[in-house]
Amino acid sequence: MSEERSQWKYRKVSPSNAAISAISTTTLTCQDVIDLKTGASEVVVFMESVKQAVGQETSSTGSSPRLAWIGLGNMGRGMVKNVVEKGTYAAPLLIYNRTAARAEKLASTLPSDKTKVVTSIPDAVAGADIIFTCVGDDHAIEETITAALKSPDAAKGKLFVDCSTVHPDTTNKLANQITSAGAHFVACPVFGAPAMADSGNLVCVLAGPSAQTARVNPFCKGVMSRADIDYSDQPCGAATRLKIIGNTFIVNMVETLSEGHVLAEKSGLGSDNLHAFVETMFPGPYTAYSDRLRKGDYHKREEPLFNAHLARKDARHAKALAESCGAKMKGLEVCDGHLKEVIEHMGDRGDIAGIYGAVRQESGLKFEN
Template identity: 65%
Template sequence: MDWFGKHGSGMYFTLSIRVKLIVLQGMCKNLVSKGNLEKPLIIFNRTKQRADDLNAKLGTGKSVVASELGDAVQKADIVFTCLGDDTAITDAIATALKQDVKDKLFVDCSTVHPSTTGTIANSIESQGAEFVSCPVFGAPAMAESGQLVCVLAGPSSATDKVKPYCKGVMGRANIDFSDQPQQKASLLKIIGNTFILNMIESVSEGHALAEKSGLGNENLHQFIENLFPGVYTAYSGRMMSGDYYKREEPLFGVDLARKDAKHAMDLAQASGTRMKDIEVADGHLTDVQKHMGSKGDIAGIYGAVRQEAGLKFENKD
């Protein structure tokens, strides 16, 4: 769990999953370089070494490391959080609210169920603090280059305080739900992430068919490069290179991906509809978990699709 804050008119962030840690590093880098911060960021991590490493990476005088979560919250006026799952963010907020948080602003970037966002909002606002839901879209490289897309929801009096740190600093664009319930931002984030899952499923199935039919993966990749540059091409390349199973740590962990899929399916059921593509993708993610355990990556869907096609999970010897 990582937090960063700026004392004075401050900021603060929390994370626990490696993919989010990578994203956080990019966000912090852009905050200290482009955010016009008056004082150093305050960084806290349950694993102190990670906080120390990030502190060193940001450069002398750009940040400080807090030894306790409560200490970080006390010194920050704006508190950013971004944890891996609903339990983690709920627990972190409960710990933060043990401090006097009156008039502080909390900004949560976690990908969680809208009901969790609603619960957090009620808890924070009942303590006299403000709350903005601000999940972000974008891979680690986009975070590093300040190209994230930030979704903001909550009272405009609060979102207006957050926007100066989003577009032009941490992100390239804002999707603005000011004066709408904070849950709306989480709802868009969950639905938006299903597009990523569906994309990976489609590219995986296409590559499996290209290999089995004799078209060849290189030929399919050329098609993807020319018609779908960007994220489609990136995932196609990861599949072809074997990166989807070779990584020591996942770029986007299978546990996180399944959490998002389950939230999407739950929301669909509650709304009287279904997301059949996500049901298929979640089945493949289950196979990735069985094959790779905690090292499984969302792109491992390709390995699961390969197995269904009678191929080995791994595409390289």
């Protein structure tokens, strides 16, 4: 044996508990392993098996993970673009969307060797080590994961990362379902508008085992996000609990801006003068939404940036969460009522910013400015 003794990966399993959750990994020399074999604990030398047992998808040669992305809505498209442009992965990135034309259109805007459209969820899972999902609601993600786990052997050892906004109970249910199938799970909901997804300026919230969140980190800060909130080793539902509560801040912000702009218009101050105040005092999302209101963007888009149906779904989750612990969300009740009016007026084109139109109508103005 060379004096520079070869480095080997090993796993140390307690004889009383051989469950994978009890495995610890480190690096030993061959001679160290020989010495340790005489000890009380079993020491199993392995190389490639660490990949499946512990979920370390990077091999001893440092190869990059294969990725798949399921769900290409307003957020998913921008996130994929940044992963392709700035992420390190084994190309091509497999992309799937229920409406195939949307996946084909996105692929046409990216380098041809960097993405590949697949026609089914099982195909996406079979060809990837890490599978990202970003879909609209709880029912959609439950259907997606059921399809992904249709062949348990194909999913075993793989990492699922869900970026959807769903109830924390749904997230915890998914975590149990996925880990029971021998795979791994990280919740990674994101904060930010589609424009921030496109520019890589989201905020990612990661929850789950630290060994798995560490595998997701390289695709968050500096790629999809400007900053991350790390809930490693906390229940996966902690991330979506924050997301649901955080989204109440956003809808209440739109409500406040809407009422302020209506009052400014009716009292004679004017929307432009109010916007100057908002821009000076509250730069960031307040300014962005204020600009959308005064320019009429809330009623001019064919495809909403933040669909009013999805905003109501988030509101329902927040109200259910509040009810479960005896909290009150009176402001959210007002917002939800206005979102209902937005949908009645605009249907599927309704945007969260349409709250402004609902407040205008209540104050004797036209919905559209």
